[in-house]
Amino acid sequence: MRNLIVILGDQLDMHSAAWADIDPADDAVWMAECASEATHVWSHKARIALFLAAMRHFRDALRERGLTVHYRELDAADDDGLVACLERDLERLKPRKLIVVEPGEWRLRSDFLHLQARLEGRIEVRLREDTHFMCSHDAFDTWMRGRRQPRMEHFYRRLRREYDLLMDGDAPRGGRWNFDHDNRAAFGRDGPPADLPPHRSFAPDTCTRDVLTLVAERFADHPGRLDHFDWPVTRAQALEALEDFIAHRLPRFGRWQDAMWDELPPHRAALYHARLSAALNLKLLDPREVCRAACDALDRGDAPLEAVEGFVRQILGWREYVRGLYWHRMPAHAEDNALDAQAELPAFYWTGDTDMNCLRGCLRDTLDTGYAHHIQRLMVTGLYALLLGVEPRQVHAWYLAIYVDAVEWVELPNVIGMSQWADGGIMASKPYIASGKYIERMSNYCASCRFRPGDTTGPRACPFTVLYWDFLDRHRERFADHPRLKLQVRNLDRRDAQELQQIRRQARKLRDA
Known part of the structure; x- marks a missing residue:
């Protein structure tokens, strides 16, 4: 040989x-x-x-x-x-x-x-070197040279120019690089449109059924279920899934990419998200063809610019950026813990057994299918761990274990750097923190929850809201002069001293539990 x-x-x-x-x-x-x-x-x-x-x-x-x-x-x-x-x-x-x-x-x-x-x-x-990716290690290291605070936005713009994606000459198409402001709508009281399309699913063939039987027997004590397994497992199926997303969900992806909605059947739970990350990370799809497919839809008039830009940003921007940071900063990156978080990951992350309806819903969907979209990951499961002060490596291990699309080069920077802000601001300029009011605004989770997102103390105080103010209190000195958080710290200072003591007590009980 x-x-x-x-x-x-x-x-x-x-x-x-x-x-x-x-x-x-x-x-x-x-x-x-x-x-x-x-x-x-x-x-x-x-x-x-x-x-x-x-x-x-x-x-x-x-x-x-x-x-x-x-x-x-x-x-x-x-x-x-x-x-x-x-x-x-x-x-x-x-x-x-x-x-x-x-x-x-x-x-x-x-x-x-x-x-x-x-x-x-x-x-x-x-x-x-893996040529699947659109930015090589050398190119990323060269771009990083001399940058004290790298930002994905600048990296993304460089790749847009290099690959001539969504460009008019040297200017961004539509005159703007970023359409995030247009892509943060909630569904409103009535929920998703009645014509919300199901994602393309793939019935297991003989080979896949044999695997499902093997996994059910060999890994019986592992978390999650297999009865909703419908993922693409071949190149041909991955291309079908890409075509289905471009035709049926990309046009509305941008507007509602941050929205969440509870009690949807598994084939609609992803809303307008692509569900292509698993096929991309297995390398059944190439990121170049995925970006081009979205841009072609824009050229045909089948999808608006804000939707296409938001989707291309996920592939060309975040996916390539986190991969570059992973290899640039490992192995020290895995040990980052800038906020000195030491709490244990709550056991209910493995079972979904919690009274908090948003966490129960996101964890239920995750355990059922191995998937949740990026806002459910960042602003529900990730946010609670961040506010509670869970040790980052435990959070990283959970995300790596629980999601079907998890490969360490993409999962670890997203969790350690973005979700838990454990790198101290290298990946994201500020922690992604919010109270329960954010979840109420972007979903229907709070409508059927026993907790009230506006209450900061008392038996019905939302744990997210309690922990949000406690987080600001515990890290007051760090963020008092932070350009993007100092206003929130000032809002904390307006709280009554007695109320603040009660918040601290309730937060301590949540951590002790």
């Missing part, structure tokens, strides 16, 4: 750098399902099933193209780690060269670098 090409579970890309010089006659592919990859965090059943089903379909697609694939299925693999499994197989397969596209986790990348050192002189190991 000339080359053995390692394909990881989130590298299911037929245009990967792994295939740059492949010769089917002399080269082979290696893939493995390892239980340790599902258990180093307590992964949602649907997350495990999505990875395994997509991997098996990709294996079959490679074999149909005439490639030799050495594939270890979960029930036959050892549990001592992916690289350990590979190292044992190298003794049997004896390739001259091992080709690996860099993993999406610092942990796995370190494991492969250590393997490279152990194999020196016996097998050449080549780690190739």
Whole structure:
């Protein structure tokens, strides 16, 4: 064997750098399902099933193209780690060269670098940069050079120009770079429009059903359910999902991308969101084609500019930006804890068993499907952990475990930097904090909740509101002169001293509980 090409579970890309010089006659592919990859965090059943089903379909697609694939299925693999499994197989397969596209986790990348050192002189190991992304490591590091406070907005504008997306010459299309102001509407009292379209779902085929049975048996004690599993697990299905979003939900995505609504069936719970992040992060879709599809809809007159810009910002802006920050700042980034948060993650995050209706609703949807849209993640589950003061690594481990689209390069910066502000302002200029009044304004969660978002004390005081004022109180000195938070601190100073003492007591009870 000339080359053995390692394909990881989130590298299911037929245009990967792994295939740059492949010769089917002399080269082979290696893939493995390892239980340790599902258990180093307590992964949602649907997350495990999505990875395994997509991997098996990709294996079959490679074999149909005439490639030799050495594939270890979960029930036959050892549990001592992916690289350990590979190292044992190298003794049997004896390739001259091992080709690996860099993993999406610092942990796995370190494991492969250590393997490279152990194999020196016996097998050449080549780690190739992942060309799936639109900004290389070198380009991002160059952009970061000399920036004390990097901002996604500036990075996003550079990539807009580089890829000529939503541009009129050197100017942004429509005369503005950012349409966020137009994209923050709530549904109002009547909820989503009656014609809210369902997302495109994919009935499990024989291969996927086998995986679902395996996961239900092997990981029975893991969180989440499998009976709503309808994710795209092949390239063809991912393209169908993209086409469905562009045609049916993109036109209204922008206006209502921040809105939330409770008690919707699973096939409509994502509202106008794309649900493409899992396919993108498995690399069944390319970010270039996703951005172009949205821009083409604008050119055809099928979607308004504010919707297309808001969506492109998610892919070209945030997705590329957090990936750049992850590799630029790791491994120290994982240890960030600027606010010295030390509380334990509440147990109800794994069960949804809480009286707070917004958290119960978001957690229920997450446990049912492995998915919640970005405002539910940032401004409900993430916000409560931030206000409560949960130790950031625990929050990170929960998000990595519970969402089907979670891969560490994208999940960790979003949680550590944006959601929990544990990096002290490198990723986001201020913490994303709000009281229960924000959730009331953007959703219907509060209408059927026993807590009142406007109450700061007493038996019906909303825990979000109590903890919001307590957060400002605990971090008063840090944010007293902050340009974007000092007004909120001044509002805190207007609170009656007796009321503030009661807020502190109620917040302490919430943390103790």
